[in-house]
Amino acid sequence: MSALRRRKAGNIVMLSLTYVASVLATLPLLFILFHLLQKGASTVSPDFFTHMPRPVGEAGGGMSNAIVGTLILIGIAGAIGLPVGIGAGLYLAEKRTGALAMTVRFLSDVLNGLPSIVLGIFAWQFLVRPFGNFSALAGGIALGAMMIPLVTRTTEEMIRLVPNSLREAALALGYPRWRTSLSVILRTALPGIVTGALVAIARIAGETAPLLFTAFGNQFWSTALREPIAALPLQIFAYAISPYDEWHAQAWAGALVLIVIVLVISLAARHVTRARFGSSTD
Amino acid sequence: MIQPVDEDAPERPRLATRELSAFFGRSRVVSNVTLGFRDQEVTAIIGPSGCGKSTLLRCLNRMHETVPGASATGIVTLDGTDIYAAGVDPIAVRRHVGMVFQRPTPFPTMSIRDNVTAGLKILGRHAPRGADAEDVVEGALRHAALWDEVKDRLGESAIALSGGQQQRLCIARALAIRPQVILLDEPTASLDPLSTQKVEELVYQLKQDIAVVIVTHNMQQAARVSDRTAFLLMGDLVETAPTNTLFTAPRDPRTEAYITGRFG
Amino acid sequence: MTGAATGDRLYQLAVTGFALVIPGLLALIAIAIGVAAWPAFSTAGLSFITSSEWNVQAGKFGAAPAIYGTLVSSFIALALATPLAVGVAIFLSEIAPKWLRQPVAFLVDLLAAIPSVVYGLWGIFFLVPMLRDHVVPFLRDTLHLGGTPLFSGPAYGPSMLAAGVILAIMALPYISAVTREVLLAVPRSQRDAALALGATKWEMIRDAVVPYARSGIIGGVILGLGRALGETMAVTMVIGNRPEISASLLAPGYTMASLIANEFTEATSDLHLSALMAVGAVLFVVTLIVNGIARWLVWRVASGPRA
Numbered sequence: 001m002s003a004l005r006r007r008k009a010g011n012i013v014m015l016s017l018t019y020v021a022s023v024l025a026t027l028p029l030l031f032i033l034f035h036l037l038q039k040g041a042s043t044v045s046p047d048f049f050t051h052m053p054r055p056v057g058e059a060g061g062g063m064s065n066a067i068v069g070t071l072i073l074i075g076i077a078g079a080i081g082l083p084v085g086i087g088a089g090l091y092l093a094e095k096r097t098g099a100l101a102m103t104v105r106f107l108s109d110v111l112n113g114l115p116s117i118v119l120g121i122f123a124w125q126f127l128v129r130p131f132g133n134f135s136a137l138a139g140g141i142a143l144g145a146m147m148i149p150l151v152t153r154t155t156e157e158m159i160r161l162v163p164n165s166l167r168e169a170a171l172a173l174g175y176p177r178w179r180t181s182l183s184v185i186l187r188t189a190l191p192g193i194v195t196g197a198l199v200a201i202a203r204i205a206g207e208t209a210p211l212l213f214t215a216f217g218n219q220f221w222s223t224a225l226r227e228p229i230a231a232l233p234l235q236i237f238a239y240a241i242s243p244y245d246e247w248h249a250q251a252w253a254g255a256l257v258l259i260v261i262v263l264v265i266s267l268a269a270r271h272v273t274r275a276r277f278g279s280s281t282d
Numbered sequence: 283m284i285q286p287v288d289e290d291a292p293e294r295p296r297l298a299t300r301e302l303s304a305f306f307g308r309s310r311v312v313s314n315v316t317l318g319f320r321d322q323e324v325t326a327i328i329g330p331s332g333c334g335k336s337t338l339l340r341c342l343n344r345m346h347e348t349v350p351g352a353s354a355t356g357i358v359t360l361d362g363t364d365i366y367a368a369g370v371d372p373i374a375v376r377r378h379v380g381m382v383f384q385r386p387t388p389f390p391t392m393s394i395r396d397n398v399t400a401g402l403k404i405l406g407r408h409a410p411r412g413a414d415a416e417d418v419v420e421g422a423l424r425h426a427a428l429w430d431e432v433k434d435r436l437g438e439s440a441i442a443l444s445g446g447q448q449q450r451l452c453i454a455r456a457l458a459i460r461p462q463v464i465l466l467d468e469p470t471a472s473l474d475p476l477s478t479q480k481v482e483e484l485v486y487q488l489k490q491d492i493a494v495v496i497v498t499h500n501m502q503q504a505a506r507v508s509d510r511t512a513f514l515l516m517g518d519l520v521e522t523a524p525t526n527t528l529f530t531a532p533r534d535p536r537t538e539a540y541i542t543g544r545f546g
Numbered sequence: 547m548t549g550a551a552t553g554d555r556l557y558q559l560a561v562t563g564f565a566l567v568i569p570g571l572l573a574l575i576a577i578a579i580g581v582a583a584w585p586a587f588s589t590a591g592l593s594f595i596t597s598s599e600w601n602v603q604a605g606k607f608g609a610a611p612a613i614y615g616t617l618v619s620s621f622i623a624l625a626l627a628t629p630l631a632v633g634v635a636i637f638l639s640e641i642a643p644k645w646l647r648q649p650v651a652f653l654v655d656l657l658a659a660i661p662s663v664v665y666g667l668w669g670i671f672f673l674v675p676m677l678r679d680h681v682v683p684f685l686r687d688t689l690h691l692g693g694t695p696l697f698s699g700p701a702y703g704p705s706m707l708a709a710g711v712i713l714a715i716m717a718l719p720y721i722s723a724v725t726r727e728v729l730l731a732v733p734r735s736q737r738d739a740a741l742a743l744g745a746t747k748w749e750m751i752r753d754a755v756v757p758y759a760r761s762g763i764i765g766g767v768i769l770g771l772g773r774a775l776g777e778t779m780a781v782t783m784v785i786g787n788r789p790e791i792s793a794s795l796l797a798p799g800y801t802m803a804s805l806i807a808n809e810f811t812e813a814t815s816d817l818h819l820s821a822l823m824a825v826g827a828v829l830f831v832v833t834l835i836v837n838g839i840a841r842w843l844v845w846r847v848a849s850g851p852r853a
Contacts, residue, residue, distance in 0.1 A: 003405060004371065004373065004374055007373075007404070007405075007746055007749065008371075008373070008746060010746075010748060011746035011747055011748040011749070014748040014751075014752075015641055015747060015748055017633060018633045018634070018636045018637035018640075018641055019637060019641075020633070021629065021630045021632075021633025021634050021637065022633065022634045022637045022638075022642075022650055022654075024630055025630050025631070025633075025634045025654050025657075025718055025722065026650065026653045026654060028657065028715045029653055029654075029656055029657050029660075030653075031668075031672070032660060032664070032665075032668050035668055035671075035672055036664070036668075039671075083564065084564050084567045084568075085564075086564075087560060087561045087563070087564025087565065088561070088564045088565040088567065088568055090561045090564075091561040091562055091564065091565035092565065094561070100562075100565070101565075103569065104565045104566075104568050104569060107568050107569050107572050108568050109837070109841055110572060110834060110837065110838075111568060111571065111572055113769075113772050113776075113833055113834070113836075113837035114575070114776070114830065114833065114834075115775070115776020115777070115778065115803055115829055115830075115833055116776070116778065117776065117778040117803045117806050117807060117826070117829070118575070118579070118776070118826050118829060118830050118833075119575070120806075121579065121582075121806060121810065121822070121823060121826045122574070122575045122578055122579060124810070125578045125579070125582055125823070126574070126578060145571060148567065148568060148571070149568070152568065176550035176551075176553050176554055177550075177553075177554045177557065178553045178554050178556070178557030178558075179553070181557065182557070202659060203659075205661070206660075206661020206662065206663065206664065207661070207662070208661070208662060208663045208778070208779045209662070209778035209779055209803070209807060212807055212810065212811065213810050213811055216811075233661055233663045233779075236663050236664070236667060237663050237666070237779060237783070240663070240666060240667045240670055240671075240783060241670070241783065248671070251667055252667065252671075255663070255664045255667050255668075258661055258663075258664060259660065259661070259664055262659055262660070262661060263656075263659065266656075266659050343742065345738065345741060345742055348737075348738070348741055350644075373744050373745070373746055374744070375744075376741065376742055376743065376744040377743075377744035380742065380743075381738075381742035383735055383738060383739065383742075385735060387735045387736060387738070387739035389736070389739070389740075389753070389754055389757065389758070390757075390758060391757040391758065391760060392757070400740075400743060400753060401743035401744060401745075403753070404743065404744065404745050404746075404749045404753065452739070455743065456742070456743070459743060459744065
């Protein structure tokens with residue numbers, strides 16, 4: 001019996017340790033969110049969204065240019081990442097095991113695992129070096145390249161969830177293949193694909209490394225695609241490593257705004273999925 | 283103390299249930315079953331699929347309660363002690379009542395030898411070592427009629443064995459912890475006829491030492507291997523009798539309907 | 547009829563074209579970086595990865611400190627994150643009451659959504675001071691580790707240790723998500739088999755569940771490694787950015803990604819740029835290999851048990 005008691009004690013100890021691990025794993029998140037609110041909330045005001053950054057020594061000011069810049073960069077990235085990702089996802093879902101499909105699927109994983117800084121130097125080499133200046137376009141394209149594998153993967157998965165009977169039903173009605181794919185299959189899978197797209201956008205919205213040598217950042221108001229453009233993550237980075245307290249406060253505020261944007265997009269993504277599962281029960 | 287529960291049998295059974303009911307959530311899948319299982323006897327539990335026979339079996343070593351939402355009421359005695367009484371540890375119960383499942387479940391990352399001793403290794407420093415361990419492995423594998431087929435490759439992965447060999451390995455694994463009762467849950471359901479025959483021969487050997495309970499949906503198998511047969515229908519124990527009697531002269535019309543193939 | 551056939555052909559052409567963007571893009575990346583990195587490789591030869599001298603003025607480019615820093619910071623990250631992540635995954639798949647699973651999984655997953663630069667900011671103003679003022683004194687004075695080379699020397703704050711800790715937090719959600727998935731893929735029959743032998747819940751996890759999922763868990767850890775190796779911003783902000791190899795984890799260091807991030811926009815000579823491209827190329831190849839191994843291991847578990 002003592003052996004049994006010892007084993008049961010070991011059981012309780014080890015199971016408790018997994019509780020401890022779970023608490024420890026969630027602590028950093030709670031700390032980060034707490035610090036963001038504590039240090040950033042007081043600086044976030046309506047001005048933060050409508051005003052430009054001020055020089056050192058002047059309190060206040062905002063990041064309106066960086067917020068708009070980030071939105072523009074997301075727009076460019078989406079314009080590249082979404083069509084390519086969805087198109088490639090359609091291809092993979094329909095071809096499944098073809099040699100090209102297997103290769104593309106594998107390389108999509110490779111692209112997904114590529115460090116974002118590598119995409120940054122690549123975009124610099126192709127889109128900055130030849131033209132001699134940093135540009136919003138180069139930054140957006142680098143982010144778009146990051147989106148492609150994410151969107152491809154979810155599109156393929158979501159389309160595979162659509163029952164084959166639906167495809168056959170559409171074909172039996174005399175729909176041509178392409179219309180079946182686009183207006184029946186893609187439409188059915190749309191909520192899932194929207195979720196995937198939102199997750200991808202949430203991921204690139206906070207990316208900094210690929211923008212360092214492409215979008216570069218800009219202290220001034222600029223929405224020109226061929227000029228350097230400000231971005232929230234770049235601005236946070238610049239302020240965080242600066243020696244000035246006022247800028248540190250701005251960095252915290254910017255981080256708070258950025259994380260709220262990212263969380264709102266992530267939650268929206270979950271909501272879209274839930275709505276879909278809610279309606280597909282009947 | 284618990285009274286003998288099976289009118290037909292004079293001596294006290296090794297394992298017995300009284301008024302045993304089993305539930306998944308609110309739905310009752312086994313109702314008030316009273317049944318005894320004796321040493322040196324094979325008891326078959328038969329019935330159409332979904333009748334609760336596997337659930338009944340899983341109540342006999344408290345495996346039923348490992349499914350979320352599952353519960354049981356009533357009494358199950360092992361050597362006169364209620365295994366559902368407060369203070370009885372299900373972990374200890376399972377070391378006395380072994381179990382083998384429908385599909386072979388060898389541990390894929392372990393060798394054949396380690397699979398046999400898996401139940402013993404759990405004991406940590408109390409586990410047999412060295413020559414003792416080798417004796418246990420050989421004994422259990424011989425007992426499970428697998429020794430001659432695997433004695434030269436004990437270090438190889440258990441996955442390399444055929445389905446039938448895997449199932450006998452699982453029986454050896456269960457035997458290695460020296461249970462007093464062994465529960466077989468449709469042990470041949472996923473096996474080919476030749477492997478099935480080997481397992482059935484093995485069942486006959488097993489009962490020389492311990493009580494064997496086998497759940498099967500195959501009536502011929504029940505007739506071949508068991509001494510007593512219990513017929514379960516929608517959670518109710520319809521009839522239990524010596525196997526010969528049950529298959530030749532069933533008392534209950536429902537039993538007769540089932541064994542003559544009118545349903546199930 | 548011809549209309550439909552033309553439509554089909556166009557559609558097929560379009561989706562194939564989009565699919566081909568992915569290999570095309572990767573080929574372009576590999577060629578662009580390879581070509582740009584070539585001058586540095588051919589000038590420095592093998593010393594590019596073995597030499598510790600990174601001197602821009604002298605035109606000497608030895609990336610050993612950055613390679614060393616990348617490996618060490620990632621190793622610290624895995625050493626810290628793996629037990630926690632596996633613990634969380636076991637908790638979520640085997641132990642937690644049902645109502646607790648979703649919220650805890652959500653919180654851990656959320657760690658992956660936090661932008662790298664926010665980790666960096668938090669690292670500069672919270673993690674680095676906390677390590678310097680509380681954790682390092684504890685390691686040195688209470689655990690008496692000050693005498694060991696690992697924890698010797700002055701502790702200014704930004705350090706290899708800080709980078710390792712922040713990477714651990716960032717890698718944790720990836721490792722735990724994969725581990726949770728492979729644990730959930732372990733068949734119920736394996737758990738039953740262990741319980742039927744009289745195993746306690748922990749013994750069941752240790753002897754049946756974890757071994758079955760072993761290679762998938764390792765795959766998850768290596769996937770986390772891939773993330774850690776390429777991580778740029780958070781590391782750049784807390785590691786101290788000094789191209790020297792030091793045995794002490796409290797000393798500042800450098801990683802390949804942070805080297806590129808710091809020097810790229812300031813690089814004026816062609817050789818310097820080429821050297822940074824070469825660092826990028828090494829990083830590319832290393833993450834490629836690491837991710838390849840990880841995918842293969844996870845795929846092995848997903849495709850069922852094996853010898």
